[in-house]
Amino acid sequence: xxxxxxxxxxxxxxxxxxxxxxxxxxxxxxxxxxxxxxxxxxxxxxxxxxxxxxxxxxxxxxxxxxxxxxxxxxxxxxxxxxxxxxxxxxxxxxxxxxxxxxxxxxxxxxxxxxxxxxxxxxxxxxxxxxxxxxxxxxxxxxxxxxxxxxxxxxxxxxxxxxxxxxxxxxxxxxxxxxxxxxxxxxxxxxxxxxxxxxxxxxxxxxxxxxxxxxxxxxxxxxxxxxxxxxxxxxxxxxxxxxxxxxxxxxxxxxxxxxxxxxxxxxxxxxx
Ligand SMILES: NC(=O)c1ccc[n+]([C@@H]2O[C@H](COP(=O)([O-])OP(=O)(O)OC[C@H]3O[C@@H](n4cnc5c(N)ncnc54)[C@H](O)[C@@H]3O)[C@@H](O)[C@H]2O)c1
Numbered sequence: 629x630x631x632x633x634x635x636x637x638x639x640x641x642x643x644x645x646x647x648x649x650x651x652x653x654x655x656x657x658x659x660x661x662x663x664x665x666x667x668x669x670x671x672x673x674x675x676x677x678x679x680x681x682x683x684x685x686x687x688x689x690x691x692x693x694x695x696x697x698x699x700x701x702x703x704x705x706x707x708x709x710x711x712x713x714x715x716x717x718x719x720x721x722x723x724x725x726x727x728x729x730x731x732x733x734x735x736x737x738x739x740x741x742x743x744x745x746x747x748x749x750x751x752x753x754x755x756x757x758x759x760x761x762x763x764x765x766x767x768x769x770x771x772x773x774x775x776x777x778x779x780x781x782x783x784x785x786x787x788x789x790x791x792x793x794x795x796x797x798x799x800x801x802x803x804x805x806x807x808x809x810x811x812x813x814x815x816x817x818x819x820x821x822x823x824x825x826x827x828x829x830x831x832x833x834x835x836x837x838x839x840x841x842x843x844x845x846x847x848x849x850x851x852x853x854x855x856x857x858x859x860x861x862x863x864x865x866x867x868x869x870x871x872x873x874x875x876x877x878x879x880x881x882x883x884x885x886x887x888x889x890x891x892x893x894x895x896x897x898x899x
Pocket of ligand 1: 642643644645646648649650651669670673693694695696721722723724725749776777778821822823824825826827828829830831
């Protein structure tokens, strides 16, 4: 059911790779709620083609940008304001990648060049996006910027390796930039800490199926789906959450506040 929550709002949505992507669901819901927006992803993801199908469905233009390139981001914000006919009201950062995870490197044997890439792609890109928007004055007053994160920033999950550090930096950037953007332009900045979700990025983490089940059995409400995460993003882009900023918001069915559940107890009870 649509509520018209984003009627008249303009935005930029990054990170839609295929229909499992969280950003893909956000785009469909943003359209349903009345927003107009541009879609962006790294040029390599464009070549895979699926995003074109989403663009047609959402009547959205695609503006390729490697999120580690300030030049690409300048082009993204400049073109988006041109195409959409004004400054934007919301931005979704839905970008993450660790070459160390992709190549199966243990945390005690990291390749440091890849570590820098993980941080650049998954965390600094968030700063670069906001600094670019800030300098170009591309976000309207009371605009909303959201990045997606994972609880490995607070607690250790062995297979999340250097992405845990990248997420900790990402969440810190939300607070530091959120303070400044709030003061200067009344723009709010938050991160949403989502349950394990079966997507390309999620599935790439070692042991994903097991920790997906563990989280599902621990959380009193079970794991939050990508669709439900998209709903939460929409509320954060809407005018109903104008005073929420600099927060890391758990969207995990209660996992982060649960010590152990009966279901998990039953699994470890030996009889
Ligand atoms: N899937 C999960 O379990 C889970 C849980 C919590 C948080 N998240 C976060 O959600 C976000 C979206 O991930 P997803 O699960 O939808 O997976 P996904 O693989 O569909 O999305 C990741 C996106 O990052 C893009 N990307 C990678 N490098 C880029 C670059 N240099 N420039 C621009 N874009 C680039 C990819 O092309 C892809 O579209 C990520 O930040 C991820 O860490 C995922």
